[in-house]
Amino acid sequence: MRILVVEDEHKIANAIKRGLEQHAYAVDAVYDGDEGLAMATTEPYDLIILDRMLPGKVDGLGILKELRTAKIHTPVLLLTAKDRVLDRTEGLNAGADDYLGKPFAFIELLARVRALLRRTNTKTAVTVLAYEDLELDPQAMTAARAGKDIRLTAKEFALLEYFMRHAEQVLTKETLMQHVWNYDADILPNTIEVYVGYLRNKVDKPFTGPNLIHNRRGFGYYLGKE
Ligand code: CA
Numbered sequence: 573m574r575i576l577v578v579e580d581e582h583k584i585a586n587a588i589k590r591g592l593e594q595h596a597y598a599v600d601a602v603y604d605g606d607e608g609l610a611m612a613t614t615e616p617y618d619l620i621i622l623d624r625m626l627p628g629k630v631d632g633l634g635i636l637k638e639l640r641t642a643k644i645h646t647p648v649l650l651l652t653a654k655d656r657v658l659d660r661t662e663g664l665n666a667g668a669d670d671y672l673g674k675p676f677a678f679i680e681l682l683a684r685v686r687a688l689l690r691r692t693n694t695k696t697a698v699t700v701l702a703y704e705d706l707e708l709d710p711q712a713m714t715a716a717r718a719g720k721d722i723r724l725t726a727k728e729f730a731l732l733e734y735f736m737r738h739a740e741q742v743l744t745k746e747t748l749m750q751h752v753w754n755y756d757a758d759i760l761p762n763t764i765e766v767y768v769g770y771l772r773n774k775v776d777k778p779f780t781g782p783n784l785i786h787n788r789r790g791f792g793y794y795l796g797k798e
Pocket residue numbers: 579580581623624625626
C-alpha cells in the first residue's frame with residue numbers, strides 16, 4: 573500500500589515515513605503544498621497524510637478541496653496543530669476522512685492509517701487476510717501457508733499483501749510498481765518479475781497445494797486459482 577505524506581516539518585515527515593516503511597508501506601514524503609498537490613493528483617496513492625498548515629500556494633485544506641473537486645477519493649488523514657472544534661469540522665467538511673491533532677504518538681497514527689485503509693476496501697475489513705490456505709497478518713507482519721510460517725522480506729510482504737487485497741484481479745506491472753514501491757525507489761524493468769519470482773519460491777514452490785501466483789502473459793500477474 574502506497575502512502576503520500578505532505579508535511580513541511582521535515583523531522584515529523586521523515587519520522588512518519590520511516591515508521592510506516594517499517595510496517596511495509598511504500599511512502600513518499602513532500603514538504604510543501606504545491607508539491608503535495610502535484611503528487612496527490614498524479615500518483616495513485618492508497619492514502620494521503622496531509623498537514624493542514626503548509627507553505628506554498630495551497631495549504632492542506634486547499635489540496636483536499638482540489639482532490640475532491642477532481643473526484644479523487646483517496647482517503648485523507650488530516651494533521652492539525654489546531655485542535656478546536658471549528659477546525660475539525662472544517663477539515664471533515666472539506667472531505668477529510670479522519671484527523672489527528674499534533675503532537676501525536678506514532679502508534680496512534682498507525683492505528684488510524686490501518687483503520688482508514690480497512691474502511692476503503694471491504695476485503696480489508698478483517699484483520700487477517702486469507703486466500704485458500706494462505707494467510708497474511710498485516711499487523712503482526714506474518715504470513716503462513718497450510719499453517720506453516722513463510723519468512724518474507726518487507727518488500728515481499730508488501731507485494732503479497734497487495735496481491736491478497738486484490739485477489740483474483742489481474743494486476744499490471746505498472747499497478748504493482750505504483751502501489752508497492754515509492755517514487756524514488758530504484759526500479760528496473762525486471763524488478764517486478766524478480767520479486768514475483770521470490771514470492772513464488774516462498775509461497776508456491778515449497779507447498780503441495782495448487783500454485784496461487786500466476787502470470788497472465790501480456791497483462792500482468794494475479795493471485796488466484798489457475
Ligand atoms: Ca505545517
